[in-house]
Amino acid sequence: MSQRPVTIAFDVMGSDHGPLEIVRGAAQLTLDSPHLHALLVGDSEQINAALREVRHHGERVAVHHAPDFVAMHEKPGQALDSKPRASVLEAVRLVKAGDADAVVSAGSTGAGVLACARTFSLLPGVRRAALATVYPTATGRGARNDPFSLILDVGATVDASADDLVAFAVMGAAYARIISRNERPTVGLLSNGTEAQKGPPRVVEAHQRLQTLEGVRFIGNVEGVDIPKGTADVVVCDGFVGNVALKMLEGVSETVMELAKYAYKEKLLWRAGLALLSSGVQRLKEVTDWEQYGGAPILGFDKLFIKAHGRSKARAISNAGKVAAKAVSHELGAEISKLLT
Amino acid sequence: MSQRPVTIAFDVMGSDHGPLEIVRGAAQLTLDSPHLHALLVGDSEQINAALREVRHHGERVAVHHAPDFVAMHEKPGQALDSKPRASVLEAVRLVKAGDADAVVSAGSTGAGVLACARTFSLLPGVRRAALATVYPTATGRGARNDPFSLILDVGATVDASADDLVAFAVMGAAYARIISRNERPTVGLLSNGTEAQKGPPRVVEAHQRLQTLEGVRFIGNVEGVDIPKGTADVVVCDGFVGNVALKMLEGVSETVMELAKYAYKEKLLWRAGLALLSSGVQRLKEVTDWEQYGGAPILGFDKLFIKAHGRSKARAISNAGKVAAKAVSHELGAEISKLLT
Numbered sequence: 001m002s003q004r005p006v007t008i009a010f011d012v013m014g015s016d017h018g019p020l021e022i023v024r025g026a027a028q029l030t031l032d033s034p035h036l037h038a039l040l041v042g043d044s045e046q047i048n049a050a051l052r053e054v055r056h057h058g059e060r061v062a063v064h065h066a067p068d069f070v071a072m073h074e075k076p077g078q079a080l081d082s083k084p085r086a087s088v089l090e091a092v093r094l095v096k097a098g099d100a101d102a103v104v105s106a107g108s109t110g111a112g113v114l115a116c117a118r119t120f121s122l123l124p125g126v127r128r129a130a131l132a133t134v135y136p137t138a139t140g141r142g143a144r145n146d147p148f149s150l151i152l153d154v155g156a157t158v159d160a161s162a163d164d165l166v167a168f169a170v171m172g173a174a175y176a177r178i179i180s181r182n183e184r185p186t187v188g189l190l191s192n193g194t195e196a197q198k199g200p201p202r203v204v205e206a207h208q209r210l211q212t213l214e215g216v217r218f219i220g221n222v223e224g225v226d227i228p229k230g231t232a233d234v235v236v237c238d239g240f241v242g243n244v245a246l247k248m249l250e251g252v253s254e255t256v257m258e259l260a261k262y263a264y265k266e267k268l269l270w271r272a273g274l275a276l277l278s279s280g281v282q283r284l285k286e287v288t289d290w291e292q293y294g295g296a297p298i299l300g301f302d303k304l305f306i307k308a309h310g311r312s313k314a315r316a317i318s319n320a321g322k323v324a325a326k327a328v329s330h331e332l333g334a335e336i337s338k339l340l341t
Numbered sequence: 342m343s344q345r346p347v348t349i350a351f352d353v354m355g356s357d358h359g360p361l362e363i364v365r366g367a368a369q370l371t372l373d374s375p376h377l378h379a380l381l382v383g384d385s386e387q388i389n390a391a392l393r394e395v396r397h398h399g400e401r402v403a404v405h406h407a408p409d410f411v412a413m414h415e416k417p418g419q420a421l422d423s424k425p426r427a428s429v430l431e432a433v434r435l436v437k438a439g440d441a442d443a444v445v446s447a448g449s450t451g452a453g454v455l456a457c458a459r460t461f462s463l464l465p466g467v468r469r470a471a472l473a474t475v476y477p478t479a480t481g482r483g484a485r486n487d488p489f490s491l492i493l494d495v496g497a498t499v500d501a502s503a504d505d506l507v508a509f510a511v512m513g514a515a516y517a518r519i520i521s522r523n524e525r526p527t528v529g530l531l532s533n534g535t536e537a538q539k540g541p542p543r544v545v546e547a548h549q550r551l552q553t554l555e556g557v558r559f560i561g562n563v564e565g566v567d568i569p570k571g572t573a574d575v576v577v578c579d580g581f582v583g584n585v586a587l588k589m590l591e592g593v594s595e596t597v598m599e600l601a602k603y604a605y606k607e608k609l610l611w612r613a614g615l616a617l618l619s620s621g622v623q624r625l626k627e628v629t630d631w632e633q634y635g636g637a638p639i640l641g642f643d644k645l646f647i648k649a650h651g652r653s654k655a656r657a658i659s660n661a662g663k664v665a666a667k668a669v670s671h672e673l674g675a676e677i678s679k680l681l682t
Binding site for chain 1: 500544564565566581585588589590
């Protein structure tokens with residue numbers, strides 16, 4: 001019944017809340033899960049100082065010093081070129097070398113994608129990686145009734161061919177199967193209409209191929225309206241459209257918050273209503289707190305990289321570590337390649 | 342001070358609420374605006390029956406019989422092929438022949454776009470038409486402080502070249518200038534990052550060209566988050582991305598309504614809160630009732646076609662007619678061509 005040990009390399013640097021929060025999350029993971037090891041990558045002084053402050057399982061925490069890191073505002077390519085020992089690169093290299101099994105980082109997304117592309121190998125049958133993310137939906141899914149869908153690609157690849165879209169479908173389905181315990185996740189292809197012939201040529205061709213692909217439960221094209229509705233467990237699109245869609249969801253929720261604030265100031269009646277609603281809003285926020293679901297995986301490489309949100313607190317980091325370990329234990333890479341080769 | 346008479350051809354058929362609602366809107370227009378004429382196109386029996394029921398200016402209402410029409414569920418190409426005298430085609434032909442100046446229709450969008458493409462000519466310098474639409478934003482703009490932005494293309498053209506995106510920018514800016522009385526509307530190009538080099542090649546090239554194009558106040562790339570925020574007065578994108586984005590906005594608002602309903606049933610406290618909020622929500626709904634702003638113009642042709650929502654009531658139809666007349670009076674076509682040739 002004992003699980004095979006899994007080591008997660010945590011890129012401790014470059015997140016919004018600083019190294020302590022990342023160390024705290026990794027430390028908690030070693031207390032919660034006896035088969036998990038944390039390899040903390042970053043400034044060793046800061047890491048050791050943080051470790052003195054937080055409870056952790058001493059035998060399952062190791063530190064790897066990286067003298068540099070990529071900041072959020074830096075251009076990924078330039079930053080990686082000029083900082084060959086940046087923490088994100090070191091973390092990725094440790095996984096490549098077999099010293100760890102997967103990476104968790106709350107640093108720059110672009111640097112993470114690029115570090116993977118420069119270090120890892122693409123899985124057999126995959127020509128382009130995808131960044132996937134979960135987002136809250138109106139309906140639940142999977143064994144745990146998660147009110148989340150997975151969408152990919154949301155920005156790793158701006159132009160995707162029909163082949164790439166098919167690979168994204170396989171990758172997303174495999175991830176949902178393992179992480180959400182959703183045995184036969186439904187996969188929808190994002191287009192401007194539900195009919196098979198709708199969309200640009202690459203989408204039309206991907207639709208045809210997905211219809212006959214075994215192992216993927218393809219439900220056809222989905223439209224923009226289906227994203228918040230949660231019509232499909234996995235939504236497939238190119239990184240350009242996916243990025244616009246994802247950021248729009250963020251923008252909508254910000255705008256709703258703005259309007260609520262405005263209402264709060266403006267009208268006593270609204271104010272009273274909002275006060276009464278606040279416990280409900282709080283619960284809604286908890287339900288839709290997607291960070292607890294472990295961040296955004298970069299899929300398509302032989303090794304897994306999970307990008308946690310820059311704003312991640314310890315709990316989100318710890319959950320990202322658990323998700324990464326689960327993907328490793330269930331051999332996500334093999335699961336993907338099986339259907340593509 | 343008297344305005345030149347303008348005639349609007351109303352496609353009376355194929356909307357969700359039936360001919361009476363369209364006739365009512367057109368009739369109201371003739372009462373409100375002494376320079377406007379309504380040419381009602383559709384089943385003359387139904388139109389005449391409707392006219393007997395609603396007040397209208399008898400000298401400025403005419404009827405043109407069309408024996409057929411395109412229903413919402415029909416495939417546009419097949420429908421137009423098999424129904425050469427469908428109301429939408431007749432309306433477009435009447436404008437082409439000079440019997441009317443612009444079309445308003447609440448019927449099938451696809452049939453409208455196709456009827457225009459088969460009948461009208463593209464403006465000099467325009468290679469592809471675009472469907473534009475307004476959507477509510479957090480901030481107001483223009484002389485009337487409209488809380489709306491214009492986005493185009495939202496579905497007329499799935500693949501757009503850099504040239505097309507530049508033309509869309511010119512078309513959208515001209516429309517915003519005339520309709521929203523916004524002298525120098527800001528134009529943003531939708532991409533997956535604000536930097537000039539972000540996005541697929543067509544977007545990168547369009548960015549470069551827009552930076553040096555005179556007459557368009559280009560503010561650079563905007564991201565998905567900027568759509569609901571209203572960062573730009575006009576958002577430019579290809580029809581594939583635009584369609585996904587627009588439908589996603591619809592889906593989000595539907596999902597919020599669902600959650601509100603759920604909350605209403607679920608919890609007494611929420612219920613009380615929502616009841617108190619309802620007057621606020623009602624006002625918000627009025628503010629964001631974009632139908633009063635006149636529907637979605639098909640831009641790029643020598644003649645204007647305004648697609649009102651299928652669910653439009655009389656007021657929305659009447660406003661679409663006013664908007665169409667305004668565009669005609671201000672010579673929207675010439676305004677667009679001026680910058681493109």
